[in-house]
Amino acid sequence: MTNRTSLSNIDVITLDEKGTIHKNVTLVVENGIITEIGNSENDQFGSTAVDCTNKVAMPGLVNSHCHSPMNMVRGWAEDLPFVEWLEAIWVAESGITPDDVYWAAALAAAEMIRSGTVAYNDKYFYMHRVADAVQESGLKAALTWTVFGMGEDTEVGSGLDETIDWIKELDETSKGQIKTYIGPHSPYLCPDDFLRKTVELAHELGKGIHLHVAETKAQVDQSIARYNLSPVQHLDKLGVFDLPDVTIAAHTLHVDDKDIEILVNKNVIVPHCPITYMKLAMPFPSIQKCVDAGVQISLGTDGPGSNADMDMFAVIRQTALIHKYQTVDPAMVSGDTALRMATQAGAKAVGMSDHGMLKVGAPADLILLDMNAPHLRPVHNIVANIVHCVKGSDVCDVMVNGNWLMWNRELKTLDEEQILYEAEKRAHKIVDRGKKQLRQYARD
Ligand SMILES: [Zn+2]
CATH class of the missing domain: 2.30.40.10 (Urease, subunit C, domain 1)
Known part of the structure; x- marks a missing residue:
């Protein structure tokens, strides 16, 4: 029928x-x-x-880079500089459980549907529970389980091998509703050997990689001091931009002409999340050069711990405003350009190029x-x-x-009343557990 x-x-x-x-x-x-x-x-x-x-x-709008379960720390660490904010968030997040992630993802799904997002690109931990929320909500998604390649796997619920098992399983069961990426965190938190291994696996599985790149000027300076290469050039040398599928290089804010040439010539999408940059007072240059050169720029909210909501209409407006202001050019980021960034460009990041x-x-x-x-x-x-x-x-x-x-x-697909109740209750417990664990670490 x-x-x-x-x-x-x-x-x-x-x-x-x-x-x-x-x-x-x-x-x-x-x-x-x-x-x-x-x-x-x-x-x-x-x-x-x-x-x-x-x-x-x-x-429908596409949120091309976010960490949706970070809505549990919405409003938890306010008015702090980037590094102190990260430390505060880490305290709270260290208390999060897989069930908390499920309810956080359900809360995010409700918020996204209410504000017009139909697909999103999510990068976090315990992604098997995010997948459950995606399937129940009816949204489309691309999911990435973040891995670091150092420290304790237990901190993020999984090591690289386990996330590969999860990818294989989800690819079989999600019937095209969910796409998956391999998820090293970033070149500054993942050793080179580990990044090479993720590239190898991407080829083996026909996958792309979703990571963070060049968020601050300090990260670029560090990379040049260490490798004599910018983060983009360093990743290019490791093969991170030559994959069977697209590479999602979130932020990639601080780039030179050579970096831009690489981003244009390889299959790379750069999610841009200006509200997070403004809220954390992270200076960032205009995207004008990248747009003019043809870099594929999409829009995202980033985690609601920093943004602090997931309203893509706010991101669309702020993108147009900040780049007009920065370049002192009212023609910069026209309405049509902003809408296409939030729909068509983002769609490529979630494997929906016909969207x-x-x-x-x-x-x-x-x-x-x-x-x-x-x-x-x-x-x-x-x-x-x-x-x-x-x-x-x-x-x-x-x-x-x-x-x-x-x-x-x-x-029509989610029980909003129950989601709000569970999310509120769990968010406070997560923060309490995190603080307790931190005191325990301090004693050990
Ligand atoms: Zn991010």
Whole structure:
């Protein structure tokens, strides 16, 4: 039986090659695929169509780099410099259990659906429990279990070999809903031999790698002092950018011309997370050079311990604002560019390269915005209103693969009340356990 949804009297931001915007049309979805975008008056499904007057459809957003279970430490370490913040977060995170990670991931999934994210690229620990939350939520995801290659594996729940077993198992069972990456943390926390081993395994399994690169100027200086190479050049030498699948090089903020050439010529996506950089007061240069050179830049929230939420509409707006401000050029990061970074570019990071455009034949991963609100009127330029005025809470409906994950602001796949209860209770216990463990380490 055909599973059909027909949305009439709707405006559609297609984000196609021409940036087409349809006004007052009918959008039809059949078996998870968009099969028609046409004139509402000719709508052959008129009697069953859902009236979407005052609603706008656009491709669902993709959060291309985050650590979603860090929502458990949201608001825990405020107003601290980067290094002190990291230390404080580590104290709390050392008390986290696999079950906590599950509820944290469920909380994040609820937040993401509510704010219009349909797919995300998550990098954390105990990822088998994140996978459970993804499968229950109906979201699409790419998951990476972070490994360091030094210290105690027990700190992150798994060593490299175990994460490879997890990847093999999940690839067999997730039916394409979840993609996996190999996850060394970064060149500054992983020894070279370990990074080489991850590259070898990536070739063996046909995988990509998701890691952190050149977040601060100090990391670049350290790399040059140690290897006489920048982090990008160092990773290139180790083969991290020559994999069977894409390399996700999160942040990669401090780069020179040679680095940019490498990023353009290899299959690399660079997730950009400006709210985290601003909140942690991490200076970062404009992305103008990278954008002009053709580096594939997507957008992400990073962990909600630093951002501190997962609202991709906030990231879209802040990306446009900060780069206009930094370059003193109001033309920098146009509305259309910001929306494509948050949809099409991010989609490549989660293995959904056919995602990010609303057109016939595309998967029905879309969101509807309720434009009947004072901050969204009048509409001279709908893209401008979406980039600079829409908030995550303006998202009223979310569809993934033709299924509603939220309809009329009601979550259809998750038990939000239970998630909020569990998350609140567990977050306080996690922090208490972390503090206790730290005191124990200090005594030992
Ligand atoms: Zn990160």
